[in-house]
Amino acid sequence: NAGVMQNPRHLVRRRGQEARLRCSPMKGHSHVYWYRQLPEEGLKFMVYLQKENIIDESGMPKERFSAEFPKEGPSILRIQQVVRGDSAAYFCASSHLVGGADYEQYFGPGTRLTVT
Amino acid sequence: KQEVTQIPAALSVPEGENLVLNCSFTDSAIYNLQWFRQDPGKGLTSLLLIQSSQREQTSGRLNASLDKSSGRSTLYIAASQPGDSATYLCAVVDNYGQNFVFGPGTRLSVLP
Numbered sequence: 739n740a741g742v743m744q745n746p747r748h749l750v751r752r753r754g755q756e757a758r759l760r761c762s763p764m765k766g767h768s769h770v771y772w773y774r775q776l777p778e779e780g781l782k783f784m785v786y787l788q789k790e791n792i793i794d795e796s797g798m799p800k801e802r803f804s805a806e807f808p809k810e811g812p813s814i815l816r817i818q819q820v821v822r823g824d825s826a827a828y829f830c831a832s833s834h835l836v837g838g839a840d841y842e843q844y845f846g847p848g849t850r851l852t853v854t
Numbered sequence: 855k856q857e858v859t860q861i862p863a864a865l866s867v868p869e870g871e872n873l874v875l876n877c878s879f880t881d882s883a884i885y886n887l888q889w890f891r892q893d894p895g896k897g898l899t900s901l902l903l904i905q906s907s908q909r910e911q912t913s914g915r916l917n918a919s920l921d922k923s924s925g926r927s928t929l930y931i932a933a934s935q936p937g938d939s940a941t942y943l944c945a946v947v948d949n950y951g952q953n954f955v956f957g958p959g960t961r962l963s964v965l966p
Contacts, residue, residue, distance in 0.1 A: 771954075780957065845890075
């Protein structure tokens with residue numbers, strides 16, 4: 739059973755370009771979470787999605803950032819018009835609620851975005 | 855708003871020592887607490903998950919305890935090895951949401 743997969747692992751974008759980060763959850767998981775780790779800072783929650791629904795986006799910047807988790811395919815975190823401050827590691831996690839009692843989240847290897 | 859802190863920020867010990875990492879959280883209404891390990895430039899590896907009804911979990915040389923009422927968890931590492939060198943992160947899921955709130959981490963170096 740493959741773990742959480744993220745691609746690309748490394749992404750370089752120039753200021754003003756768009757960045758698209760992909761996350762494939764573990765098989766059978768229908769809940770996806772995105773976190774951001776800025777250099778020398780801790781991990782911060784960005785958004786929580788279920789299939790075709792955004793459940794909690796309280797950690798997402800109001801502009802330029804969007805996320806989706808379509809019925810088919812991976813979850814996408816999209817950053818438009820990137821700026822240098824967007825340079826960070828972006829981690830995706832997935833979980834499978836088992837009777838509402840299991841919130842263990844499994845993390846992907848991350849995508850390291852560098853904005854030049 | 856839940857806040858998680860970890861002490862110490864960094865720790866350097868000789869190989870073979872037993873050590874304790876501390877995690878504190880401000881709101882005791884948590885659903886679970888999870889300890890992770892992160893190697894430089896890598897993702898997160900889950901070490902131990904403690905549900906709110908549990909007091910501790912053990913895995914090999916690792917033991918994590920949870921005291922919800924005081925808002926504390928400790929990660930005990932026995933007989934430390936150089937391969938244990940990494941950043942250790944504590945994270946809680948509270949009863950109001952489903953995402954993790956992470957602490958800043960403890961950077962551990964075990965010297966051979």
